[in-house]
Amino acid sequence: MMDLLLKIQESGFSQWVRESDSLFAFAGVLLLHTIGMGFVVGINACINVRILGFAPAVRLSALEKFLPVLWIGFWVNAVTGVILLAVDATQKFVNPVFYVKMVFIAAAIVNLRMVKNHVFRDPLIDKVPPSMKAKILALTSIVCWLGAITSGRLLAYIGGGATVK
């Protein structure tokens, strides 16, 4: 297993990303990862605070139109995330913080699907206030994303490897 990780980490591409001075290498990949985070967590934050009762004039059904923006951010981060993982595979795969982050993100995505089914698919959306279940889902979504951001940030401080503080 470690051999494979080392192979990935020492591949030509990984080396270039990690060691090149080009802004399109490590700096650029990490930049896209942060912008993507702003898109994913940002759109989620709007949906969640709206479900919780903030900005009541905004129609919940209208916020569904922004989900494609969220998914663009998500896939940008999936790709850049894999690259960031590859350049530092031997360190990240043994770092428990990395798995904590993955669990938070998986839970957040499952949570988003539940919000979609329970809130956006509800024929009474915008006609009745969000249910208690919807509000709990909004809260757990906020917790998951806060957890994902926190563990993601801590990856730069806990465990070694190619990183930037």
Added chain:
Amino acid sequence: MNAPHIHLLLNHFPTVGFSIGLGLFVVAILGKKEVLKQASLVIFFMIAALSITTYVSGNDAQAEIKDQPGVSAPLIDAHESAALVAFIFMQATGFFSWIALWLQRRVSRVANWNLAVVLALSIVTFALMARAANIGGEIRHAEIQSAQETAETSTGPTLAKSWALFVQSNSWVWPTCETVHFIGLSMLFAVVLVVDLRMLGIGKRTLSFEALYQLLPLGMLGFTLNLITGIMFFVATPQQYTGFLFFLKMMLVVLGAVNVLYFMLLDDPWKVGEGDDASITTKLVAASAIVIWIAVLFCGHMLPFLGNSF
């Protein structure tokens, strides 16, 4: 134009600009003129934004002149401490001015508590800013240096140095502030994306600008978190934030402030109802907001790669 020159140019905003705002604000309250209240609140908000560039340019100016003859290092420290306290009060004034401006449009008048808070903060800020400016003037003008103040400056570590020491000796502080900075960033992006993408056409069938206006405080809260944590980074390690890239970031933040005022003050976006297309001007301002905030993120992110951080 060098760093001290830029600092000298910018330091007129928090002193001269702010006193004009304060004078106008007092007149507006006494004369019960809503439009003048709005004007002075805009001045407070914009001066607070511009003061960010003033404060950080002081850091570059210090780096450039500190070893020159005739420059008093203890006076620079005293000026920096006074400026930091004044700066914090200035930002609080700007924050409550923004809340007042937001409410003025939302519920068509500003609450008295809000005006009272802004008035109290602005008077304190004005006094603190005058003190900071006074000490700052003495740095290069030996003829107005008073012996008493020179003596005062040599007692104990400054507020900034105590904070720097605290951050150095507690390894959890920096990562915690970084995490909050990223959370604030996401909150700000939340509002920037939804409001500005709507102006560009996403979800326009069922979203009016008036409805989206209610979301703005979420973005302001995110910005405030980032301003607070940003000040914490800057004060802890000012040597990391000299140079063009960081200054550019701060100038872009000022542009971001101007940008949000367009949406808060002008009628053009306000008239965008459900199903309406925004005007071409509003679309351009909306698109520029997204560009500005991504550029702010870019400058911050690139500090370790292009600047002299870390």
